[in-house]
Amino acid sequence: MKxxxxxxxxxxxxxxxxxxxxxxxxxxxxxxVVLISEESGRALAESFALEFRAVxxxxxGIMFEEEYAEMLAKGKLMAMIKESERRKKTWYDQASKDWVETTKDVQMIVSGPFCYxxxxxxxEKLGVPWIPLLYGPLYPTRxxxxxxxxxxxxxxxxxxxxFNFLYWALWKQQAADVNAFRSQLGLEPLLCSRGLMSVIEEKELLVIGAFHEVFxxxxxxxxxxxxxFFFKNFPFTPKNSESCSPELQQFLLNNKGNVIYLGLGSMPAPRPRExxxxxxxxxRTLKVKAILCAGWSNVESSTDLQEDILVIKSCPHDLVFPQCQVILHHAGVGTSAATLRSGVPSVCLPVMLDQFYNAKQLTRLGVAPPSIAFQNVASSPDSVIEALRCCLESPMMAEQAKELCSRLEESDGATQSVEKVLDTYFPS
Structure with a gap:
């Protein structure tokens, strides 16, 4: 078996x-199949019963350190990126060896963007197909x-x-390390202007887009x-009702139709107390109940609100989101996709990177009011309340959310993408 x-x-x-x-x-x-990532990904892989190998x-890890969480809170993203790059250099050589060791018995590689x-x-060294995954509409276009x-x-x-400028700038930063790695593998250096985007275009390599046309x-x-460049839909994992804890199920049942969700996905919250x-x-203001997804911090609600706010470590978005009235989130691409699939309006509190674009796209689609940067939430909480009120009182926004949900349910992004890969590289 391959x-x-x-x-x-x-x-x-x-x-x-x-x-x-x-x-x-x-x-x-x-x-x-095998999932290869850093050790922090092991528990996630094993929760889906997937074989895991670590690099x-x-x-x-940097996002969970108080100093850098504070940088996120203040919007100092460039300083954080600079420190991340410095740290990466300390483990790059070992990681490069690990990529070789962990893939030596595979017949195909599907790759996310951070290890392209x-x-x-x-x-290339193994002589097997390589399929890059783009998590958004980032293929060059006019x-x-x-x-x-x-x-x-x-x-x-x-x-x-x-587009070309960004790929050029990234390659200029990465070229020396990548070509040194290629030399260790006995491969010729890549002499191209925009790194792997140049290779993809020249060789017309299959690229899978992990998003829907609405994005x-x-x-x-x-x-x-x-x-x-093939894309049909966001790739969703199968629904599993057993992943919803009894406590969470009971909270949703007791407060049916009156629940707000609030969380920042797998990110740690800058200043979780806020x-x-x-x-x-x-x-208190909107007379609703709230699910607060706060796995990154052991916070507890006030004694008089313990029955109104359920604090949880994590939750299955596909099961919980459709039972909420509004979803407050950081607008990560995965969470944004889950909100679109749920048929429920959003209020977006973006923190960094693509989250601001994703939030703007949800607003364009008519399922979210204009976003509020998380770093501004503490100074203007009333703006969040008003955004929530807008969602709760807008029949048009609710109807648009249901319509987009129907569109996403029309196709199976994961299965269709896999079939495209197999038809391209392993036709029967």
Whole structure:
């Protein structure tokens, strides 16, 4: 039986799309699958009964340190990124060796974005297919700009340049380390201007997009996206009612139709006490109940609100979100996808990176009011209350959320992506 490695590093949101694809491939019955990531991903892999192999590194650990959590709270993202890059250099050599060792028995590699370079190199050395996963509409196009570079949609040539500039800048930073790794593997150096994006375009490699058409800024597929860029939907893991604790099930049952969800996904909250205080203010002002997902901190609600706020470590989004009235979240791509699938409006409190783009897209779609940066929540909690009130009192927003839910239910992103991969590289 052939074996496929699904690879990435980062938080749960960075691994979950790969897990969905791994489960879809495993269900075919003709492939074994393995998830390869840093040690922090082991528990998640094992919760889905997937084989796990570890590589050196701790990419997410910095977010749980008080000093850097405070940087997030104040919006000092560049300083945090700089420190993350410094730390990565301390484990890069060992991680490179681990990528070689953990993939030596596989016949295909599917890779998330944070280990593209390493997984591409080992796939080339092994002579096996390499399939990169894009978590958003980040394939170069003239129709809209790269959201990491600029927001305004100006001229087609400038839009395209915004993508190419970012890939060029990233490759300039990574080229020396990647080519040193290639030399160790006995491979020729990559002499290209934009790293693996140049390779993908030149060789017309299959790229899987882990998103639905509704997440494209223009809400339509760009005409200049090539046929080798395949996407149908967000890849979701199968629903599992057993993953919902009895306590959580009872809370939802007792407060049916009057529950607000509040959480930052797998991210630690900058200043978790502020998130708890926000939940308490919401409950008192709007007369609702709240689920506070706060696994990163042992916080407890006030004694007089213990029956109104359920504090939990984690929850299955696919089971809980549809039973809520509004979902307050950080707008990570995975959580944003789960809210769209739930048919429930959102209030977005983005913290960093693509979360601001994702939040803006939910607003464009008519299922969320304008977002509020988490760093501004403590100084303007009333703005969050008003955003919630907008969701609760808007029949139009509720109807739009249900319509988008129906669209996402029309296709199985994980299964269709796996079938595309197999048809391309292993046709029957």
């Amino acid at each position: 074996r496929c490695a699904f690879c990435n590093v980062g938080s749960r949101g960075d691994l979950q799309p790969l897990i969905a694809l791994a489960l879809a491939l495993k269900a075919k019955g003709t492939w074994e 050196a590194g701790d990419s997410t 370079n390493e997984t591409f190199c080992v796939a 129709d809209f700009p790269n959201p990491f570079v600029m927001e305004s949609n100006w001229f087609s040539w400038l839009n395209l340049l915004s 494209i800024p223009t809400l339509k597929v760009p005409a200049d996206w090539p046929a080798n 998130l708890l205080e926000l939940a308490e203010r919401i409950v």
